[in-house]
Amino acid sequence: MRSMARMQLPANIALVVIVLAGLAPFAFAATTPPTPATPAAATGPSAKAIEGVTSTIFQQHQSSFSGIGLRMRVQLPQLIEGFSIAPLVEYWRNTSTLSDFDLKTTRKDATLGALFRYDLKRETWQPYGGVGLGMHFISSNVDAPQLGLNNESESVIKGGVILLGGLKFGLAGKLGNLVELEYHAVGEHSQLKFNWGLSYDF
Numbered sequence: 001m002r003s004m005a006r007m008q009l010p011a012n013i014a015l016v017v018i019v020l021a022g023l024a025p026f027a028f029a030a031t032t033p034p035t036p037a038t039p040a041a042a043t044g045p046s047a048k049a050i051e052g053v054t055s056t057i058f059q060q061h062q063s064s065f066s067g068i069g070l071r072m073r074v075q076l077p078q079l080i081e082g083f084s085i086a087p088l089v090e091y092w093r094n095t096s097t098l099s100d101f102d103l104k105t106t107r108k109d110a111t112l113g114a115l116f117r118y119d120l121k122r123e124t125w126q127p128y129g130g131v132g133l134g135m136h137f138i139s140s141n142v143d144a145p146q147l148g149l150n151n152e153s154e155s156v157i158k159g160g161v162i163l164l165g166g167l168k169f170g171l172a173g174k175l176g177n178l179v180e181l182e183y184h185a186v187g188e189h190s191q192l193k194f195n196w197g198l199s200y201d202f
Contacts, residue, residue: 048073048084053197057092067092086115106141113162130164136186160186174201
């Protein structure tokens with residue numbers, strides 16, 4: 001009987017040790033705090049907003065006329081918060097007709113460019129400014145048969161500096177209203193634009 005008891009005691013101890021060894025990993029996992037997730041690194045540019053504007057344009061030796069424009073603000077990973085790149089496309093067309101002289105003139109300008117822009121953070125309104133470069137595709141057409149000009153046209157491509165300053169006001173949710181003053185330095189084709197438009201933040 002004693003020998004049987006001595007044999008059962010080590011067997012019971014061995015069984016307890018095996019059970020504890022099996023439960024140890026689960027107990028360790030329950031008491032170890034979870035490792036915080038590492039935020040994913042930014043791998044490329046991200047769109048911040050899209051803006052559409054209508055313009056009243058003043059050009060040297062010309063009366064005012066209207067145009068339109070479209071921009072997208074893009075945040076690059078290496079830029080400080082508040083700074084963004086804004087590719088843009090703008091277009092205007094101005095036509096004048098003098099029926100008494102059988103004269104018609106048409107002038108057009110399509111602009112492709114990009115702005116380096118900074119937006120200040122405010123609660124209800126947000127000032128911003130930018131500087132950039134633009135490529136202007138300018139064309140002029142004159143039709144004046146009495147003067148010996150039959151659909152004569154001329155086209156030129158010019159580059160110039162763009163300066164921008166504006167204010168953005170929140171409307172509802174991600175929609176905003178903006179008012180701007182924009183200047184294109186293009187020599188004799190330089191333009192001053194008063195812009196009004198809408199923006200949508202992503």
